[in-house]
Amino acid sequence: MGVVSHRAGSAREASRVIESTPIHVAVVDLGLPMDASADACTDAQGCGPRLLDILARLAEPPPTVVIRRSLGHRDACRETAAALKMGAFSVLDRPRRLDDLNLMLEVLRRCLARHYRGLWPGAF
Numbered sequence: 715m716g717v718v719s720h721r722a723g724s725a726r727e728a729s730r731v732i733e734s735t736p737i738h739v740a741v742v743d744l745g746l747p748m749d750a751s752a753d754a755c756t757d758a759q760g761c762g763p764r765l766l767d768i769l770a771r772l773a774e775p776p777p778t779v780v781i782r783r784s785l786g787h788r789d790a791c792r793e794t795a796a797a798l799k800m801g802a803f804s805v806l807d808r809p810r811r812l813d814d815l816n817l818m819l820e821v822l823r824r825c826l827a828r829h830y831r832g833l834w835p836g837a838f
């Protein structure tokens with residue numbers, strides 16, 4: 715189908731991918747560590763918002779699906795609001811069950827429909 719996916723294990727690695735590869739749709743985990751050897755970002759906000767900022771500054775920012783961290787209700791609401799304010803297409807909880815994965819696939823389908831007229835990016 716022409717889909718190429720890139721996976722980054724850290725915010726630093728994701729930054730390198732963003733700089734060197736055209737990104738058509740981004741899925742950003744807000745709990746991504748800064749480095750592969752770190753358990754979490756040293757910033758209390760996490761490293762995901764830094765990636766959202768990098769993506770938003772691209773000449774053609776891609777639609778972004780954000781995976782929020784497991785937090786208390788109030789913090790999760792704040793994190794969701796901040797991600798949407800930074801331009802996220804959608805904010806989801808980390809998929810843990812098949813239903814969650816199906817929801818992620820539906821969000822990606824809607825993303826393609828809205829931003830790429832239902833076609834795979836680069837196909838038109």
